[in-house]
Amino acid sequence: MSRAPFDIGQYRAAGGYGSVEKMLKTMAPGDVLDLVKNSGLKGRGGAGFPTGLKWSFVPMGDNAPKTKYLVVNADEMEPGTFKDRLLMEGDPHLLLEGMMIAAYTIQANTAYIFLRGEYLRAEKLLQNAIAEAHNKGLLGKNIQGSGFDLEIILHTSAGRYICGEETALLNALEGKRANPRAKPPFPQVSGLWGKPTIVNNVETLCNLPGIVNYGIEWFKGLGLGADAGTKLCGVSGRVKNPGCWELPLGTPIRELLEHKAGGMCDGYALRAFLPGGGSTDFLLPQHLDLTLDYDVIGKAGSRLATGTMIVLDDRTCPVGMVGNLMKFFSHESCGWCTPCRDGLPWIDEIFQRFEKGGGLESDMQVLTDHLEYLGPGRTFCALAPGAMAPLGSALRHFRDDFHDHIHGGGCPWQR
């Protein structure tokens, strides 16, 4: 991303903030909510929860609390995920425009962008964009005479994967240790400082201006399959042309991998891939003809999640790759609940032993036990179940590799 993003003049000249003008002039908050609900937009942060439905739980009307918050989850830290950074560095005003739509819909007058501390360029660009929007009267009091007030505040984090979990993010924003919160109550009812709060991913919000501008049918028409709209999809690993592209949902994975990413590097073959970041199950070459749809990938036993694909080639050790992820998840556990805090380090130790030699057959049983023990519903939040996705699928798909590590005195791969 070397090109400088549009400044507000260029952005407006290209039709930017048109959706906000349209919305403030012609739409009530309820109208926008209906529009987004009916558009079929699903959260692009990983969970794929319908955005309009999420918003609809915010109390509205005269009896609703006066203070509400919109929070942007820009704490992109999922291993292998590099899409929100591109959006923020490439088109910061698009995010602000999307935020204004979301804030207006739930009638929040303050919005925070919770940005990863390491995203220094995005920080500068967003700070600048906020100032520009302020100067043009697109932020602040009584925006464009609509009576709607909005301040956008950029908050930069200090590095913790768990802050990407929306309730942990709220605790971090309140200046507390970023342990996740129990749900219910959901943030829509009791969120930031106990007030109704929506937490949306950067990419999700960037879809909104288009939906407001061009409508539901247009948005639905973008998708090729069951899901509406487009998705930023990335590929990293040993491919010829790694990168990130906006593709219609429903695009076959093969197209992403072989056409956009140029296929595998010479001398490398595809062994497996994580379709949507580090917390998803491995898919195999036989899955290449599946389409990028939430349900389709779900049925195949994995998740579309962030849509950024990590490719495992045939010359890279799958055990080492999973071990790398386990170390990451172990280190990024917040330390709140027992299975995650104490289970992941054990798994990490076992993978280190596999690598160095000394792995035991009984270690496989410990790993298998942890799959259930750290599974969904067993832990306080989704971090550990996310970690179990690559582990569980690796145990299924790469059993021989584990066997080789245990009985071959360590990692047999020359890397």
Place this chain on the structure above:
Amino acid sequence: MAKITVDGIVYEVNPQNNLLQECLSHGLDLPYFCWHPCMGSVGACRQCAVKQYRNADDKIGTVVMSCMTPASDGAIISIADAQAVKMRSSVIESLMISHPHDCPVCEEGGECHLQDMTQMSGHNYRRYDFKKVTHRNQNLGPFINHEMNRCIACYRCVRYYDDYAGGKDLAALGAHHHVYFGRQEEGTLESEFSGNLVEVCPTGVFTDKTFSEHYTRKWDLQTAPSICTGCGAGCNTTPGERYGTLRRIVNRYHHDLNGYFLCDRGRFGYGFNSSDNRITEASLVSSHADEKGVRKPLTQQEAQRQFDALTAGDVVGIGSPRASLESNLALRARVGVKNFYAGFSAEQQRCMQAVIAINREQGLHCPDIRTLEQADCVLVVNEDITNTSPRFALALRQAVRNRASQLATDARIPLWQDAAVRELAQNELSPLFILSPQGTRLDDVATETCLSTIAQQVALLSAIANTIDASVGTAATDEDSAEQARRIAAALISATKPTIVSGISAGSEALIHAAANVARALRKHSVQSAAINLCFAMPEVNTMGLALLMEEGGGTLDEALQRLARGNADAAIVLENDLSLRTTPAALDAAIAGTDSGSAVWVVIDQLHNSFNARAQLLLPVTSFAEQNSTFVNYEGRAQSSHQVFPADAALRPGYEWLTPHDPLSPLLTTSETILFHSAQTLAAFAGAEKLLPPRTGMQALMKSPRQLHRYSGRTAMHANSNVHESKQPTDRQSPMAFSMEGLSLQKDSSLLSAAWAPGWNSNQAISKFQDEINGELKQGCKGVHLLQRTLPPQSAMAVNPAKAGKKGTFVVYFIDHIFGSDELSAKSPAITARSVGPYLCIGKSEATALGLHQHGLARVSNGDHVVELPVLIRQRIAAGAVGIYCGAEINRHLFAGSVSVAPVHEDDNVLARSRQMFSDLIINDSLINNSEPGRS
């Protein structure tokens, strides 16, 4: 009521609760760590997993955390389900991966919740074969040991210490499996309630440092239900003994009073019992010409003979607010009512008369501690409860959270969802107003702390009463006070459970009446609402008991001293009382000197040596609270039994035994029970007190309750070093308890419950097996007998005489109390001494500057006749024109009551360094001391 099905059995439950709490309430064994009856659920440990089924047809079900799942009507769950069982055993396996195998040397061993839960969850084989995570420990001061390697990261410690008790200096540090629970830097834990960490921690991270000095396993301790003697709150405790020494004190659950928690004075203040100061033998100052003035030891028989001989004539008896009711009654019986005098100061006696009258008045209600926790608006009048009746302060920290409960209820968040309730309410607190001459330790949760002298407080209370009901009190004279009065009055009026908390520390009758007038005005204002809560903290364990006894006749201390000074008595018997704390030296000297024609013989019965009883001719050693059966009456007028824990040395006897003439012909022993029974029959003030006595029918009448657990070890051998023959167990002819393992088992009869134990539950958490529901009433046992009945019709507001203003150029004195040091007996315990400071003067910044005083320097304090030099503590938050004096054990407060003048003294660097060191140990909320701004954020 709702119904849930657990493993096929239907239980009636309260749907407001979570599944874990309901399962435990029904006696089911379901392991847990992070949940606590007083702290609700946070879902951290994942230990209480159960299987929940959607409906009767659902055979698969989902594993859920019972603590985070409401006990909704129709819920179907299984504890025995294989997946749930496996989940629970996995959690334990995880928790054990870094837990040391040090149970044999761990002080928690044998009463460890982690041990219990590990057994319950069936984990018994270690698969983890990597290095354990280890930590460095911190020195947390004289009360608490820290052994972080044992930590299972349940977060209970910080949830208790910070969230529940309002502490600021214990935190969860670090992240992932390196989380660490400690202070930012090592140092003494500041909270006055830190000791509860010992019981809150499910394993041995936080243990009792005083107990370590003479450690004994729980099962080897001899225990009995006891009452804390640290103040007049009446908290229930379990002291434990081994080899004749008191080893520790732990909390004993009382539904209405202390619940699960004690203050640190109560927990760690027992060491005086075996201190060097203890009077261990009777002694007599010889009157023989050749050895005049020499104090000689006496055997018990000689002592009794001398006592009877010396007190055969005209005798004055002076009672004690820290002695048992029985001993006071016995003294009164021995000397006769006309010779019986109160053992507290005249001003205290006047205050107590006022308090008793208020406590008999209809339409007012004296809240127990649990009721204090439920208050939705609190006005604290002058009393520094954190230091005089600390358990109240912990209760008020819960009361301010009722606003959060209200918000949560409105938002339909269950109150057991602890974190969610806090996240919703953030800094919202119920109103708490404090009137105090100086900043208090509750200021951080107070809406407003009005820094004011007693006179100003009386005026403000009068204005508050006047605002509520114009026919009462007097309006404020200046607009600021009027506005303040309006704010406080408005908050009290809009509350459903308005509560006023005061005390008698200031010795001001006017203040008591002024506080009561506010309550009366409220009562009048809201006739339909429930009674107005009004209570007064009592400084000593039996202040109320003695005051009630004085209702039945007797004189004041001043009268006694005057009579003795006039030479109108042959002898004076002083029961467990250091009179130098109760009056001026001059008055005491005069009483001791008597007249030329004759002075009284002084007989003092006491536990610890002090400067007063050193002057007694006959000094008789008395058993401590742990060595005798006693009845104590708390601030509510609730009489409670405190049982003897262990037999004292032969030389020691309870006061009532020394005082009751022994009739060798009578087959009946004079016991605490017979004294109490007799007084209940004969003295109106104690009518009903006989209900404290054990029943005379049923099993209890035939069998005694053991003081020793069934695993008590070494009984046949523990004295083998002195005699290889197994000695006979001491028999207890006086009480329903036995010094033995034999008798009624707790599972058959728990009416005398000292150390809760149930199969599989060796830790203090076993208490849930004895409650009718979690955090509910105990199934058996006596909660005490209320001696004060609301028999007086509502009174109209009393006229209050404003206090006199001080002379020009002088300061109004208020006296400072400290939780560690102000209580006479506990102050002599080594751990408490380590936290105590010497006497000092507190003064405001501008006054100090005007006088040329510096922080930690010296000041000369004078009331005209008496002068004392004191180290200076300049505080930011102190009422204008007032100075505070902390007397410690060294200064006689009666000398400096009223007003004093203050002047600087030149101090050298040594003095400065010494007092700086002293003040660095003092924990007060003051920006000049620890740089943190008090007040709500």
Place this chain on the structure above:
Amino acid sequence: MNIIASSTSRPIARALTAEEKHEIDHEMTLYPDKRAVGLEALKIVQKHQGWVSDESLMGVADYLGMSAHELDGVATFFNLIFRRPVGRNVILFCDSVSCWIMGCDRIKEHISNRLGIDYGQTTADGEYTLLPVPCLGDCDRAPVMLMDGEQHRNLTAEKIDQLFAQRALNKEASESK
């Protein structure tokens, strides 16, 4: 068992500089609760001081009127608050999965050998501290590291050599001026 960490001299809060206070004051206008500024304030102090010493931590706590213990609970939770001194340049080296696949381990070895430091260590001259960081969001150009606010992508041993050689040259140049 009882290894008690003993501190000989207790740290005393450092008074914050006017600049630090000014920046913290600005942050305070952005949040309804001063507690929320704690982390921001620590980052501000770290920006000026390089790291957060006990004295600085206590200074921030005093300035915000909050407990230093609570604030340290927050400080020690996050990866990017340095509670120990770091070098003038902190290298945040991505060791996450995409970079790992692209051979970041070898690059890290190379840096370690060149600078003589492992993760968590600082060079003797106080110039560099090497820390691992989980994913810098540049996975299509792995391996990646962040140094001095600049992201370095598609790292190779040669690139590393060039980078440090250039920095050494620049440093010499600026010192000789």
